[in-house]
Amino acid sequence: MINLSRNTPIALVVGAAGFIGSSVADKLLEKGIQVVGVDNLSTGKKENLDTASRSKKFHFLNQDMGSLLPVDLPRLDYAYFIISETSDRDDYCGALDNFLKVCNNFLPKIVLTSSIDLYGEKGESAVLQMAERRIAEFTKEKNANARVVRLASVFGPRMHFRGTDPILKLIFAAATDALQKEPTPLDFTTRALYIADVADLLLKSTLHGATAQKIYDGARLVPVKVAEIKQVLLDPVWHEMKKFEPTELPPWNSPNLEKTVSELSWKPKAKLVEALKSTLHFLLNNPGYLEAQGGAGWPEQEEKADNEKNKEREQLIKEFRMGEREVKKNVDKINMEGPFKFMLTLVILALFTAAVIYPAGALAWNYISIGQYTKQGENASGEHNFANMLFLFEKADKAEAEVKGALASFKRLDVGGILPGNITSDLDVLSAKRSTARGEREIMEALQVISGGGKGDEISRHLERADAYFAKAEQKISNLGGDTFYIERVRKAVAFLPKIIPQSGEKIYLIVLFDENNLKIGGGEIKSLSEAKFKDGKLLEIKEDSMNLNKQVLSVMAEPDFPSSAKTILALFQSQTGRAADGVIAWDNVAAQDLNELFYLPGRNFLFALWGPNEAFAGKHTVAYMVDPEIESYLLSENFGGRMFLEPKEKDGMRRDFLSVLTEGVPLHKIGVEKIINTDGKVTTKLVLSSLGANFGKVRVYLEVGEQLINLNAKSLSDFGRVGYEFENVGAENLVLEFTSQKKADFTKGKLDYILDIAKQVGAGSTPLEFKLRYPAGYSAKSGGGEANIPQELSFTSDLAQDRDFDIILAQ
Structure with a gap:
């Protein structure tokens, strides 16, 4: 029986006994994350899990992912699908479908490993194309948090020998004492990665901020000559003593490699000689490994495959020639039946x-x-x-x-x-x-x-x-x-x-860059402020550092309503420069990359590139305010303006609650919300806030008017049509708050439409969110995304990648 804690993050690794999967499992366990590994051992090896199996937080299921998991997970925070594309297509598709069914129950952060070969015509995999398309469809349909990591060839201890990269043949030849016989073209290069760098990349793609719905590339930033790899493998100890470094070649970027390096702060760290030496040491000290992986018969298998192709070719030629003889026989028959019939x-x-x-x-x-x-x-x-x-x-x-x-x-x-x-x-x-x-x-x-x-x-x-x-x-x-x-x-x-940007006249916009890693209540701390000037439809200039970033400017993002902050910035700009500006656009480093893609899109799909800024607005990594009321109205209607929710109108039989949690300094790691609606309509709220290994500084919580804090003392606020509570110097990693509402839920005619709106903090990352609604006995609950695992309780697992709303119908 698998015993999993509800209080520690859980990761699902499909393909856990494989080369990459086992390394990812080891890395997750090092981070203190519980791991459920699934593998049918068709290509993976149980010996690959020796390190992981020594941890009490690792649990292994020896089964095909084509079957549903025989375990009820209390939670699921991360999910990795690392199955080889060389698997049977039907098996791969079945495994992926069941994997997404499990993810649908929790909506964790999802990672699909794919191949960098998809960028070229050679080596394209229909299976991986299908998998990426299926992940994209699931992400859109469920608003899930998924990303794809396209990898170059990978080598290291526990490696397999599937693929065509020349480094694989060289390592195989070195391990079987046949390296001297292996021919090596001098102009060949490789971008293969060491396994430790791959595991690091896969974890960073999930644990690093807002990486949802993106494609990342894993490959060496600079290729290496295959001839030099061969020389290292012939005598790794000598090359290590000489501190050998590969010849510097021109960088070879794939479409998303620069983005991967900049957004994830990732780059390969492994030294080439050390990586090759470690790989060779493992293979030489595990003589049965090559044969068990199917590597020992590799040259013979290739020769056999070539022979089979030749046989197929000969059979096709034979059938073609038989067809020629059949045609000739039919023509002869026509000739024998007479010229008239033939002409007809x-x-x-x-x-x-x-x-x-x-x-x-x-x-x-x-x-x-x-x-x-x-x-x-x-x-x-x-x-x-x-x-x-x-x-x-x-x-x-x-x-x-x-x-x-x-x-x-x-x-x-x-x-x-x-x-x-x-x-x-x-x-x-x-x-x-x-x-x-x-x-x-x-x-x-x-x-x-x-x-x-x-x-x-x-x-x-x-x-x-x-x-x-x-x-x-x-x-x-x-x-x-x-x-x-x-x-x-x-x-x-x-x-x-x-x-x-009208085609006639002049417009001035202030461009604010704020630091999402140094959060303020209204967003990140301002790092720079530039002035963009347009005239007659053209961008004339961008003047950097056009304002003195004094304390007054730096404190602007202290309030959560961006239109209010923007008006203050515009007033300060006019007082410093004597000029009026027409609007303010603010973004953080997460949004900057996507916004730049509008102007430089080689090889990119324009619609998806243009969707990047839309995502940046939806995720509140970009907010904008315009003086022109028509444009500002448009921004607010699209939720691009960073405004706190206005007071919503309720009607009979409806209850609408609001929640926004804002922190300063330390970002939120997780939000837990529990709402209890009693038979008499009384509503209570329990809010559990967790930080990421550091004590909270300032925390501010906004709720619906009428909500009263009952378990702690705090500074009371009344802003933006909401009631607020502010906590200074919390001094703890977790903060538990309890509220009771003076306004009762109205079960008109035995029915209630309950809605909870949760507003995301500007500049904050994709915070995991758990929401539970407990409701009276005798009522049933209907909702598009929740699951009633316990009677009279509906649970949701989501995140705050953007504003969320939950709509639940309670009926007798």
Whole structure:
């Protein structure tokens, strides 16, 4: 029986007995995290878990993840899916589906390991593409906290030998005393990582702040010559004594490697010689390991695979030649039956070919060409080669017209039934992709104008065309029953842009960078304040350090309502400079990376890049205030303005509560909320706040008017239509607060619609959140995300990556 504590974080590691999985399990245990490891030992080894098994916090399930877990987890904070893509596709898919079912109950921080080879055509894995797509769908559907880590080849103790990286062959050859015979091309390089660096990366991707819904890359920042690796393996001790360092080569960045290094503060730390020596020492001291991993027969297996491919090739040639003989036999038969019959057959065949076969062949050719031209055009768009994109899309449009004409001909001949039924929908999907890419191009043209590359009056024309293209794509996707959420948000951004940067006149905006690692009640401490000046639709200049950051400025973020803070900043700016500004945009380091991607997007999907700033606003890593009331109204309607929730209106049979927890100095590690509604409608609240290994400094809690603190003394506040309590110098890692409400819940006609709104602190990370609602006997509870594991109790596990609201219907 597995005994797990509710008071310590729990991690699920699927593939725990594998090379990477076992190393991740060891690392998690070092952090004091409980680990539940799952592995069917088909490719993993139980010996890999020797270190982990010595810990009381490690629990191993020898089973296939295709089966549900035979254990009830009291909680789940982290979940890692580290199964090899070489597994059977059905087994992999089944394991992933059950893994996500477990995650659905708790919504932990999820990590999927993938391959860096997905960036290139060589070595693409359909299984991993499917897995990444499934994780993205789950993340969007459940608002889950997931990330994908794409890894280069990995080596180290307990390594396997699956893959084509030359370092794997060299290590294998060194361990089997065959290194001298191994040929090594001098121009080959590798970006393989040592296992300790990989385990460190996977943990940082989950334990480091707001990393949800992102892709990270794991690879050496600078490649290493394979020839030098061979020399090290021939005599690692000598190279260690000489303190050998690899030849410095030009950096080789993958699309997300720079982001990985900057956001996670990660880079490979292992020294090459030490890493290779440690790997070789393990393999030489475990002689049975290579054979058990399938490595001992590696060269023979490759030769056998080549022989099987040759046999398949010979069989295909044999079948082709048999087909030739069969055709010749049929022609001879026609010749024997006389010239008249032969001519009649040819005429019928010619008519059938002209009427059906030739149009069908032309349709198939054009149909394939549309997909190819569209994909090539999207690639050109990602490289900002818009001229080539437009040329390819015009060819795709022409091919689409040909296909539609052929489809109409088949319909008139009443032979349309011989064609696949999804051709029209496929054409619409490809057309929507082209419209989207054309819209992206128009936005990029507008951004170039803003940054000084054209006339200001061109902006509106580009944006109008962009909106028309996006509208066309949205219509086609909507007709197919697809999700238009991202396109809708982009269209809103397109409508918003000319209002903040008009094509005539002058605008000045203050850009505030605040430090999310030094939290204040209203956000992070201000680190810099710059002035962005626009004129006639163009960015004229950005003047850095345009204000003196005195104590008065630094104390501005002391209040939680950003519009109030922004107005103070604008007043201080005018008093210092004598100039008025039109608005304030504030962001932290988390948002800065995503916002910069708007202006430099090589090889990136524009919609998802533009979604980065939307995420930054939703997560309150970016907030904005505009003097123009129309623009400010838009920002507040989109929840971009950082305003505390306004007083919501209730109606009969509804109870709406509010909660916002704000800290200064020490961020929250976890929030626990328990609401109890009694039969008479009395509502009590228990709030448990946990820090991350440090005592709280200042804590401020805002609730619905009428909530009274009953277990501690605190400074009372009445701000923003809420009641607040402030605690100074708490001096503890945990703070437990109890409240009772003067306002009773109204069970009108035996029913109550209970809503809890929780507002996230500006600049704070993705704090884990647990919410429990206890309700009277005789009532049932219905909600989209909660689970009633105990009678009269509904539990939710979520986080504060953004504002949250819970809506529960209680009915007799």
